[in-house]
Structures are given as C-alpha cells and as structure tokens.
Amino acid sequence: MTSPQSARRIVLAARPHGExxxxxxxxxxxxxxxxxxxxxxxxxxxxxxxxYMRGRMSSAKSYAPPVEIDAPMVGATVSRVxxxxxxxxxxxxxxxxxxxxxxxxxxxxxxxxxxxADSAVPHTTAxxxxxxxxxxxxxxxxxxxxxxxxxxxxxxxxxxxxGSAVGQIAKIKGARAVGIAGGPDKVAYLRDELGFDAAIDxxxxxxxxxxxxxxxxxxxxxxxxxGGKVFDAVLPRMNTYxxxxxxxxxxxxxxxxxxxxxxRSGALMGVILRSSLTVRGxxxxxxxxxxxxxxxxxxxxxxxxxxxxxxxxVVDGFDNTLDAFRDMLAGRSFGKTVVHVAD
Amino acid sequence: MTSPQSARRIVLAARPHGExxxxxxxxxxxxxxxxxxxxxxxxxxxxxxxxYMRGRMSSAKSYAPPVEIDAPMVGATVSRVxxxxxxxxxxxxxxxxxxxxxxxxxxxxxxxxxxxADSAVPHTTAxxxxxxxxxxxxxxxxxxxxxxxxxxxxxxxxxxxxGSAVGQIAKIKGARAVGIAGGPDKVAYLRDELGFDAAIDxxxxxxxxxxxxxxxxxxxxxxxxxGGKVFDAVLPRMNTYxxxxxxxxxxxxxxxxxxxxxxRSGALMGVILRSSLTVRGxxxxxxxxxxxxxxxxxxxxxxxxxxxxxxxxVVDGFDNTLDAFRDMLAGRSFGKTVVHVAD
Numbered sequence: 153m154t155s156p157q158s159a160r161r162i163v164l165a166a167r168p169h170g171e172x173x174x175x176x177x178x179x180x181x182x183x184x185x186x187x188x189x190x191x192x193x194x195x196x197x198x199x200x201x202x203x204y205m206r207g208r209m210s211s212a213k214s215y216a217p218p219v220e221i222d223a224p225m226v227g228a229t230v231s232r233v234x235x236x237x238x239x240x241x242x243x244x245x246x247x248x249x250x251x252x253x254x255x256x257x258x259x260x261x262x263x264x265x266x267x268x269a270d271s272a273v274p275h276t277t278a279x280x281x282x283x284x285x286x287x288x289x290x291x292x293x294x295x296x297x298x299x300x301x302x303x304x305x306x307x308x309x310x311x312x313x314x315g316s317a318v319g320q321i322a323k324i325k326g327a328r329a330v331g332i333a334g335g336p337d338k339v340a341y342l343r344d345e346l347g348f349d350a351a352i353d354x355x356x357x358x359x360x361x362x363x364x365x366x367x368x369x370x371x372x373x374x375x376x377x378x379g380g381k382v383f384d385a386v387l388p389r390m391n392t393y394x395x396x397x398x399x400x401x402x403x404x405x406x407x408x409x410x411x412x413x414x415x416r417s418g419a420l421m422g423v424i425l426r427s428s429l430t431v432r433g434x435x436x437x438x439x440x441x442x443x444x445x446x447x448x449x450x451x452x453x454x455x456x457x458x459x460x461x462x463x464x465x466v467v468d469g470f471d472n473t474l475d476a477f478r479d480m481l482a483g484r485s486f487g488k489t490v491v492h493v494a495d
Numbered sequence: 496m497t498s499p500q501s502a503r504r505i506v507l508a509a510r511p512h513g514e515x516x517x518x519x520x521x522x523x524x525x526x527x528x529x530x531x532x533x534x535x536x537x538x539x540x541x542x543x544x545x546x547y548m549r550g551r552m553s554s555a556k557s558y559a560p561p562v563e564i565d566a567p568m569v570g571a572t573v574s575r576v577x578x579x580x581x582x583x584x585x586x587x588x589x590x591x592x593x594x595x596x597x598x599x600x601x602x603x604x605x606x607x608x609x610x611x612a613d614s615a616v617p618h619t620t621a622x623x624x625x626x627x628x629x630x631x632x633x634x635x636x637x638x639x640x641x642x643x644x645x646x647x648x649x650x651x652x653x654x655x656x657x658g659s660a661v662g663q664i665a666k667i668k669g670a671r672a673v674g675i676a677g678g679p680d681k682v683a684y685l686r687d688e689l690g691f692d693a694a695i696d697x698x699x700x701x702x703x704x705x706x707x708x709x710x711x712x713x714x715x716x717x718x719x720x721x722g723g724k725v726f727d728a729v730l731p732r733m734n735t736y737x738x739x740x741x742x743x744x745x746x747x748x749x750x751x752x753x754x755x756x757x758x759r760s761g762a763l764m765g766v767i768l769r770s771s772l773t774v775r776g777x778x779x780x781x782x783x784x785x786x787x788x789x790x791x792x793x794x795x796x797x798x799x800x801x802x803x804x805x806x807x808x809v810v811d812g813f814d815n816t817l818d819a820f821r822d823m824l825a826g827r828s829f830g831k832t833v834v835h836v837a838d
Contacts, residue, residue, distance in 0.1 A: 207769075215735070215769055379761055392558070393781075398768045404761050413756010418722055418747050420760045425741045425776040426558055433768040438736075 159184050159256035161224040162473055168209050170408045171481070176209070177225070177474055187237045187258050194231035194259055196251045199470075199491040200279035201227065201477050203377075203402045215435050225253035228284060229493075230267065230275045241266070248278045255470055255493055273455060274464075280313040280488035281462035282451055284436060288399050289317035290447045291439035293375055294325075296397035296432045301326030303372035306363075308332040308354065308382040309402065310342050311463065313488035317451075318375045319348050320460050327373070330366045332359075332382055334483045341486075346461055360385045373397075379404050387420070390427050398433040402481060463487030502527050502599035504567040505816055511552050513751045514824070519552070520568070520817055530580045530601050537574035537602055539594045542813075542834040543622035544570065544820050546720075546745045558778050568596035571627060573610065573618045575837075584609070591621045598813055598836055616798060617807075623656040623831035624805035625794055627779060631742050632660035633790045634782035636718055637668075639740035639775045644669030646715035649706075651675040651697065651725040652745065653685050654806065656831035660794075661718045662691050663803050670716070673709045675702075675725055677826045684829075689804055703728045716740075722747050730763070733770050741776040745824060806830030 158181045165178040187193045208219045208226060219225055229251035233241050238261040241247070248265040251257035267275045273282070280286060299305050305322035309315040310331030319329035319342070328349045331342040335353060342351035350366035352359065363385050370391035376383060379401035390396070424431060454460035465487040467476040473491050480489040501524045508521040530536045551562045551569060562568055572594035576584050581604040584590070591608040594600035610618050616625070623629060642648050648665035652658040653674030662672035662685070671692045674685040678696060685694035693709035695702065706728050713734035719726060722744035733739070767774060797803035808830040810819040816834050823832040 212769075215771065376764070379764055383764070398764060401761065401764055401768060404765060410757035410759060410762060413758050414753035415756050415759050416753060417759040417763045418744065419753060420763060421719070421722055421726070421741060421744055421774075422747060423776075424774055425744060426555075428558070428776045428778060428781060429774075431764075431767055431772075431774040433766075433771045433773075435771060438771060 158182070159254060160470060161252070161254035162470075163222050163224050164209060164219045166221065167211055167218075168206075171478060172206070172209065172474065174474065179471075184256050185258050187235055189237050190262075191237055191258055191260050192233050192241050192247075192264070193235040194229070194247070194249055194251055194257050195234050196229045196231050196255050196257065196470075196493045197246070197495070198230040198276050198279060198466075199227055199251070199253060199473065199493055200229065200283070201473070201480050201489040201491060202285065203400050203481060205477065206402075206481060226250065227252050228279055229257070230278060231257065232494075246275055248283065253473055276464055276466070276488075276490050277455070277462065279490055280464060281317060281455060281460060282448065285313035285488060286317045286451055286462075287440070287444065287447050288436040289314045289375075290321060290451060291436050291443050292397035292399050292434055293318050293321055293373070295439060295443070296430070296434060297322075297373040297375060297395050299325050299327035299373050302328070304328045304330060304367050304369060305373040305375065306330045306332065306367065306371050306386055307375040308378040309483070310348065310351065311338045311346075311486055312377070313462065314377055314399065315375070316342075316346060316462065316487075317460065320346060320454075322373070323347060323349075324454060324459055330363075330371075332363075338486060341463070354382055363389060370394075375399070376401070378402050387423055390423070390429055392427050394427060394429050396429060396431045398431060399435070465489045466492050468492045501525070502597060503813065504595070504597035505813075506565050506567050507552060507562045509564065510554055510561075511549075514821060515549070515552060515817065517817065522814075527599050528601050530578055532580050533605075534580055534601055534603050535576050535584050535590075535607070536578040537572070537590070537592055537594055537600050538577050539572045539574050539598050539600065539813075539836045540589070540838070541573040541619050541622060541809075542570055542594070542596060542816065542836055543572065543626070544816070544823050544832040544834060545628065546743055546824065548820065549745075549824060569593065570595050571622055572600070572836075573621060574600065589618055591626070596816055619807055619809070619831075619833050620798070620805065622833055623807060624660060624798060624803060625791065628656035628831060629660045629794055629805075630783070630787065630790050631779040632657045632718075633664060633794060634779050634786050635740035635742050635777055636661050636664055636716070638782060638786070639773070639777060640665075640716040640718060640738050642668050642670035642716050645671070647671045647673060647710050647712060648716040648718065649673045649675065649710065649714050649729055650718040651721040652826070653691065653694065654681045654689075654829055655720075656805065657720055657742065658718070659685075659689060659805065659830075660803065663689060663797075665716070666690060666692075667797060667802055673706075673714075675706075681829060684806070697725055706732060713737075718742070719744070721745050730766055733766070733772055735770050737770060737772050739772060739774045741774060742778070808832045809835050811835045 168176045231249045233245040307315045307318040322329045330350045331348040339351040342348040376398040377400035465485040479485045511519045574592045576588040650658045650661040665672045673693045674691040682694040685691040719741040720743035808828040
C-alpha cells in the first residue's frame, strides 16, 4: 500500500461554551508526513469517543493540557499499519494507537499495542471493555472502591463502557450492583442482560425514592462518573466509611457557569466528615503501570466466560464524529461510542 | 471524703440556632446517685471543651447521637475519685473520665484511665496534646495525610490543640508546616514558638496571596478542621494526589442556613477529579484500637523532648463554661480550652 492521496482531520476551531457546536471544530484535508525511523503510517479504522475529550476542549486546569486551537482532537484509535519504519510492525498489522480525530496518522511505535489478529473479540474492544474505559472501571473500583462481598455498589451512566464494567466487576467480586441510566431500554438492559441487582431511570421523578428502595442497607461504594442530580440522590445514602471513586462528572462538562445557589459545597464536606467518607479523584493512567497487565488478563477471561459483557454504539462515517460525540455527552447513545472510519 | 452536699450540671435546654445562647442551656443542682458495683463517684477538676460538642447540641444526623434536651452536655474530664466501688480505683486517684458539663459524676470504671500522679506534665494534657485532640491530629495526619519528607502540610486553627499538633507532627516527619490562625499574636506564636515554616492570619485581606507565597510548591496535605474561606483559599493550591483529612468544619457549625450561591459543590468535585485528590472524613475513634497505645508512647516522648509543644487556655470556674465554649467556637481563645472546675 502507498500513502493515501489525502487525509482528513477534525481540528478544534474554538473552545466550546456549553455543548460543542459545529463551529467549534473544523474539517480539514492535510498531507501526511512520511514516517521516520521508529514510526508508522496508520489508517484509522475505528475512533473512540470518550467524555474526557470534552475536558481537552477546555482551557481549564486539568490533569492533561488542553488541545490547542487549530490542532486535531485527540483520541484512541484502532488503526491499520499502511507503512512501517519499525521492524516490529508490518504493513497490515492492526494496532491500538492514539490517532486522534483523523482518518490517518503518523505515530511513533513506542505507545502502540499490536492487536491479536485471531482474537475471539472484535478489535474495537481495545477501545472499550478491554481498553481505557474498562481499565478505568477496574482500577478505580478495585483500588479505591474496594467492594466487599455483600456491599452495595452504585454506578450511573451504567450502560456506558465504564459504568457497565463497574457494575459487572462489582458482581464478580460478590457485591450488589445498582445501576442508574436514562430511559426504560437502558434500565431493562442493565437488569435483564447485565444482571444488575437493581436498575433505576434517572429521569424518574422519584429517583431518590427508587434509589432508597434499591439500597435498603445504604450505599458502600458510589462510582462517580456523572455528578449532578444522581450524586445528590446518592450522597445522603452513603454508609459510614463509604468510598466514592471520582472518574468523571459528565453532567457538568457542558455547564457554562456555576449552578444557582445555595452553596452546598460546605454541606458536602459536612457529609464527608459525618459519614467518614473517602472521596478520591483518579485518572486510570495512575494505575496503568502496576495493574494494566493483570487487568488485561483478568478482563479478557471475564469477557470470554461471559461474566463481563459489553455493548458498542458504532456510528458509521468520519463525518458523523461530532454528532456522535454530542450524543454521547448527552446520554443519547447506548453503549461504548465508536466511530467506524474505514473497513 | 463523702459525697458532696449537692452537685451542679449544665443541661441542654434547647437546640441552638446559630451560636449557642444563654437560654440554650440551664444550670441545675442535682443529687448524685450512689456509685454501684464497678462505679466511682468523681469530682470534676478540669472539663475539656471541644468543637465536636456543638454537633452534639444539634439533631442533624452525625456519627454520634445528639445530647437529649434536659440531659447534661457531654465532655471529657480530669476528675478525682471521691468514692470507689471498684478495687482498681482508690479515693484520691485522678482519672481521665467522661464526666460531662458537671461538677461531679458517677461513672463506670470501664472507660476510665488512671493518670500518673508523678507525670512530668499536667494532668490536663490528657484532655489535649496527649488526649483526644492530639490523637485526632496524629491519626488523621499520619494515616490519611501521610506527609512525606519535603511535602507541604497546611492546617488551620493552627494554635488550637489539633492544629498545633498537626503542624508539629508534620515537622517531626520532615514535612513543611504552614499554619493559619486568627490574629498577629497567634501567627507569631506559630512561627516563633512552634517552629512552623510559615504562618498566616486568616483575617488578612490577601489570604490567598499569602498562602500562595507560603506554598510555592503547592499543598500536599491540607488537614481540614475549619472549612469556610480557608478551604476556599487552599483548594486551588492542592497538588495532584493531595490528601485532605477532614476532622472538623468549625466555621460551619453555627451556620443557620446554607450560604448563598452559586452552588460550588460540583466545582469542588471537579477539583477532586482533576487533581486526583483524596478527601477523607474521619473521627479519631476509628483509629483508637489500633493506634492509641503507639500514639501515647510516641507523643509523650515528643512532649518530653520538646518537639511537641502545647498551649492551654484555662478558664477558671464552672460558671464560665458556656462563655468559654462560645469563645472557642469563635476562635477567640488561644490554645486548648479547659475549664478549671475544682482544685
């Protein structure tokens, strides 16, 4: 194969105010550089869309620098090697890379992981249940949440790639899993397909009452990935010595200003104090060096034996990337969002 | 010695709304019951006043039940045995008890600790640096805060019995200690007497700027015992993986309603997320079984060798208990507040 005539990419044109608008990004054609020694030319097959990308669009202080204006958006990809200048990678190899919102990329091979051509599961699982979202669930739940047999674990966005893994791993460890999601189809899926002990629609008017009924012994672990009104319903039900791993606050990402008062930040600290709670923010990279290999081995086994199921929301076509991203942030998608860019 | 003709106590007459008023308590005379088998009759020598007592006046959900209306306020005391029905305790022994806001009490001996008559330090240290406040500092700082050599530890109410021990134990462990307190005399004391690396007056208009100057490498551990505007100044300066043991929020205890908005609780969670912070509420009793003996042995040694200094604010006379309590809550006292009830 030779280099493509032209490649396309989506660059950040402006920092979004609230939900990202069409005008916040720009589609561009660009010419790929030739790969140098130790690099490969990659064609993007599948692009992962994840909530953290909304943070990278913003200039607020965070754990990673923002994407620069006029630079392509970042993101993990499953990509095919078109040309290689590393003897460890051959043309046609499929790899987990970090190609970003681009149809093609040139990447150093140091951070690439070759995907098994004979794998029993699709390569896209490397972007989801066996990738960053799965590892986020695994490391945060087991290292910070530490669910004990019989304890109750609550997770929101529970049909998403992180939430669904949190609930199922909680079950594997002998805990009760209570999932919160938006809409009856998601709720049914949690209960009927994923085996959650209870599932609740966060759109219900009586969310707090339903949560109380589903967590009669209180909540020992709340895996926080959404924030907002779910957190408000969960907090009063946390048991003494409860743990709250915080890996995301997607309900807040598109907020353009602080919500109206009263200011409940002091009250939140009061609950943390009175219930001896542990609230711990984390990014999965913190645990990667120590736990990544164990995770891959354990989670692959769980996927193989059916105890860890996954659901993908595949959007076809690079042109639909921004819409798919907005749908994911708004909870309109169902399962791990992947943009299928090329066969 | 015989039983006193009459004893006096202070009962809770009403649940305070904001700062406790004179009408919220009532002085009463009462007749002591005779001690039964396994009990002693105690005369209160010194009564400890501590911020947690404000919580016990309230009916809000907490880690301990509230004091009932018409019941005497609770509290640790240094007391003298007037009559004993336990062979392990003799008339004249001085003990650490839990006599409450009373001139005399009858207590079961199970929870009493006999104080060494030949101790090099006053018995009142059992209410402060070698008692619950000192152990709060020790267990919370070392178990949750885990300061490493060269790290920066910030503590407010830093001349109080908890804060002063936090800063000094941080120093003993090789960390930098930055103290926050109210007024120039307290600030000077932290710097000149207790050896804090920096001390800041929280009444200063430029609190945030002074804190920034004193914590050039950011803050690794913030020992939270006050809340309010000190917390607001500290939070943006927390380093990645910073730890916040939360043992008190005295700035909030007299609040009668939530502060005006905007609601910053979501923003607080955002900082916890982006900086991978650990925020952990605790009550020292959680660690008592495992650490109390080690604490007593280590802290006694530190007091003896001068590396752990303490300051007491002794108020003379049982009648002044409520005033002393209000002064402590408002930060008008300087050092560990003790009411001297009898010689």
